[in-house]
Amino acid sequence: MSQEHDALHTRTLCELRQGLADGEFSATELTEALLARIAGAGEVLNAFITMTGEQALATAADADKAIANGDMKPLTGLPLVHKDLFCTRDVLTTCGSHILDAFVSPYDAAVVERLGAAGAVMLGKTNMDEFAMGSSTETSYFGAVKNPWDLSLSPGGSSGGSAAAVAARLVPAATGTDTGGSIRQPAALTGTTGIKPTYGRVSRYGMVAFASSLDQAGVITRSAEDAALLLGVMAGFDPRDSTSSEEPVPDYLAALSRPLKGLRIGIVREHFDEGLDADNEDLVRAAIAVLEQQGATTVEVSLPNLDLSVPTYYVVAPAECSSNMSRFDGVRFGHRADNPVDLMDLYCRTRSEGFGTEVKRRIMTGTYVLSAGYYDAYYLQAQKVRQLISQDFKAAFEQVDVIAGPTTPTPAFALGDKMDDPITMYLNDIYTIGANLAGLPGISVPCGLVGGLPVGLQLVGPHFAEETLLACAHQYQQLTDWHRIVPGDFA
Amino acid sequence: MSLSKDQVKDIATLARLTIAADEMDDVVDKLSRIVDFVDQLQAAPTDGVVPMAHPLNTCQRLRPDTVTESNERERIQANASAVQDGLYLVPKVLD
Numbered sequence: 001m002s003q004e005h006d007a008l009h010t011r012t013l014c015e016l017r018q019g020l021a022d023g024e025f026s027a028t029e030l031t032e033a034l035l036a037r038i039a040g041a042g043e044v045l046n047a048f049i050t051m052t053g054e055q056a057l058a059t060a061a062d063a064d065k066a067i068a069n070g071d072m073k074p075l076t077g078l079p080l081v082h083k084d085l086f087c088t089r090d091v092l093t094t095c096g097s098h099i100l101d102a103f104v105s106p107y108d109a110a111v112v113e114r115l116g117a118a119g120a121v122m123l124g125k126t127n128m129d130e131f132a133m134g135s136s137t138e139t140s141y142f143g144a145v146k147n148p149w150d151l152s153l154s155p156g157g158s159s160g161g162s163a164a165a166v167a168a169r170l171v172p173a174a175t176g177t178d179t180g181g182s183i184r185q186p187a188a189l190t191g192t193t194g195i196k197p198t199y200g201r202v203s204r205y206g207m208v209a210f211a212s213s214l215d216q217a218g219v220i221t222r223s224a225e226d227a228a229l230l231l232g233v234m235a236g237f238d239p240r241d242s243t244s245s246e247e248p249v250p251d252y253l254a255a256l257s258r259p260l261k262g263l264r265i266g267i268v269r270e271h272f273d274e275g276l277d278a279d280n281e282d283l284v285r286a287a288i289a290v291l292e293q294q295g296a297t298t299v300e301v302s303l304p305n306l307d308l309s310v311p312t313y314y315v316v317a318p319a320e321c322s323s324n325m326s327r328f329d330g331v332r333f334g335h336r337a338d339n340p341v342d343l344m345d346l347y348c349r350t351r352s353e354g355f356g357t358e359v360k361r362r363i364m365t366g367t368y369v370l371s372a373g374y375y376d377a378y379y380l381q382a383q384k385v386r387q388l389i390s391q392d393f394k395a396a397f398e399q400v401d402v403i404a405g406p407t408t409p410t411p412a413f414a415l416g417d418k419m420d421d422p423i424t425m426y427l428n429d430i431y432t433i434g435a436n437l438a439g440l441p442g443i444s445v446p447c448g449l450v451g452g453l454p455v456g457l458q459l460v461g462p463h464f465a466e467e468t469l470l471a472c473a474h475q476y477q478q479l480t481d482w483h484r485i486v487p488g489d490f491a
Numbered sequence: 492m493s494l495s496k497d498q499v500k501d502i503a504t505l506a507r508l509t510i511a512a513d514e515m516d517d518v519v520d521k522l523s524r525i526v527d528f529v530d531q532l533q534a535a536p537t538d539g540v541v542p543m544a545h546p547l548n549t550c551q552r553l554r555p556d557t558v559t560e561s562n563e564r565e566r567i568q569a570n571a572s573a574v575q576d577g578l579y580l581v582p583k584v585l586d
Binding site: 315342388423 | 499505508529531533535540542543545546547552567569571573582
C-alpha cells in the first residue's frame with residue numbers, strides 16, 4: 001500500500017466510498033489496513049470477541065471485482081463490524097455469554113443480511129455486556145472493554161465494543177442494539193455518533209432477544225451522514241419480525257440538508273434537575289444554541305414522569321428478559337452442564353454455570369415481578385406507568401418537533417466503579433430509557449469534552465422522525481468538530 | 492431486606508437457577524435493593540390507565556399458518572451438546 005493510504009482508518013464511510021469509486025485504493029487494501037490496525041493498536045481495548053479476517057478478505061475481493069465492473073452497491077467494499085448479538089451464519093455468535101460461547105449461528109440476522117447484500121465487508125464481532133444487560137461492557141464473559149479515551153474507564157454499554165472500535169478509528173462503523181440506551185450511552189461516552197431508530201424500524205430477526213418490546217438495532221458511526229447511509233440500508237419491513245413496521249423508508253441521506261429554520265426544539269425541564277454534571281449541562285446548552293443559530297427555536301417542555309422511567313424499565317425489561325432467557329436450557333444449543341442427574345439438575349446447573357451475575361439478577365427480578373401475587377403490583381403497574389411516560393412524550397411532541405438534552409449525566413466512569421451497586425449503574429440510563437419505553441428514535445452526537453472526556457447531545461423525536469434527528473445531527477456536525485476529535489492514543 | 496432468603500430461593504427455583512451458599516447473602520441484598528427501587532412505582536396514580544404492551548400501541552401482525560422454513564435439522568442440531576438419530580438427548584424423565 002502506498003504512503004498516501006496510511007490514513008484510511010481516519011476516514012468516514014462516505015469518504016471511503018468516494019475513494020473506492022475513484023479507484024484511489026482497493027477494498028482489499030482497505031480491509032487489510034483496518035485488520036492490521038485492529039490487531040495492532042486495537043488489541044488493548046478488548047473491543048472484539050471474534051475476527052472474521054479471512055471472510056472479510058474474500059468479500060473485499062468480490063467488492064473489487066464489482067467495482068471494476070462498475071457495479072457498486074450502496075456499501076460495496078465498506079468495512080464494518082457487528083455487535084456479537086447479531087446472528088452471523090457460520091460465525092460464532094456469543095452475545096458476550098459463556099452459555100453461547102460455542103454457538104455458531106445457522107443463519108444471518110436481517111441486519112447482517114441487508115448490510116451484506118448492500119456490499120459491506122464484515123471484519124468481526126464486537127464485545128458487549130452479556131446479553132446486552134449492562135451499561136459498562138463489564139458484564140461480558142470475555143472481559144471488560146476499555147475506553148479509548150482513557151483505558152482505566154468504561155466505554156459505556158452494552159454496545160461498548162462497537163463504540164470503542166469506532167472511537168479508536170479501528171473501524172468506521174459498527175452495528176449496535178439499544179434496549180435502554182445501549183447505543184446512545186456508549187456513543188456519548190466515546191465521542192461517537194449513535195442512533196437508535198423507532199421501534200420496528202429495523203428488523204429484530206436474528207437479534208438475540210433481551211427485552212423484545214424495547215430492543216432495537218442501530219449503528220455507531222463517526223458522523224450522522226454515515227448513520228444515514230447505513231440506516232437507509234438496514235431499515236424496512238421484514239415479515240420475519242412480527243413487530244416490524246410497514247412504514248416506507250425515506251431517503252435519509254437526502255434529508256440531511258433539510259433546513260432547520262422554524263424547527264421547534266423542546267428543552268425538557270426535568271433534564272436539567274440535579275444529577276446532571278454542570279460542565280456537561282453547559283456543553284449541551286451550547287450545542288442547542290448552535291441549532292438555534294440555524295433558525296431553530298426552543299420551547300420548554302416537561303416530562304413529569306421522567307424519574308419513574310428507570311424503575312419502570314427495571315420491571316418491564318427483566319420481565320421480558322426472564323421469559324426470553326428461558327430458552328437456554330442446555331438441550332438444543334448453548335452450554336450444557338456435565339453429567340446431569342435429572343432434567344431439573346440439567347436446567348439449573350446449565351443456567352447457573354452459563355449465565356453471569358447480572359443476567360441471573362435480571363432473570364430473578366423478572367421472575368419475581370411476574371410471579372403469582374406480584375404480577376399486578378409490579379408488572380401491570382409498570383406497563384401502566386409506561387403508558388404515562390409515553391403520553392408525556394406525546395404531549396411534548398404536540399409542542400415541539402424534537403427534544404434535545406444530555407445523553408448521560410456524566411462523562412465515562414471508571415471500570416469497576418459501579419459494579420457493586422446495580423441501582424447506580426441503572427441510573428446512568430436516566431435520559432435514554434424513555435425513548436425505549438415509548439418506542440421513539442434517538443441519536444447521540446458528540447458535543448464537547450469534560451475534563452478531556454467526550455459527552456453527548458441527545459436528540460429524541462416522534463415515531464419515524466429519524467430524518468429530523470439526522471438532519472439536526474448532520475448540520476450540527478457541519479458547524480462543529482467534536483465528532484472529529486480522536487482519542488490521543490489512537491490518533 | 493424486602494426479600495427473605497426463602498423468597499429468593501423460591502424465585503431461583505422458578506427461574507431454574509441455583510445460588511451457591513456463599514453467594515446467597517449478596518444475591519438477597521442486591522435483589523432487595525432492586526425491589527425497593529422499583530417499589531416507587533406503587534405511588535404513581537394509574538387508575539384507568541391502559542397498560543402498554545407494545546411501544547407503538549399497536550397489535551402484532553398475524554401471518555398465515557403455513558410452512559415457510561426449509562428443513563435444516565443437521566445444521567441446527569450441530570449446536571446441541573447431545574443428539575442421536577436426529578433427536579435431542581436429555582436425562583431420563585420417566586422411570
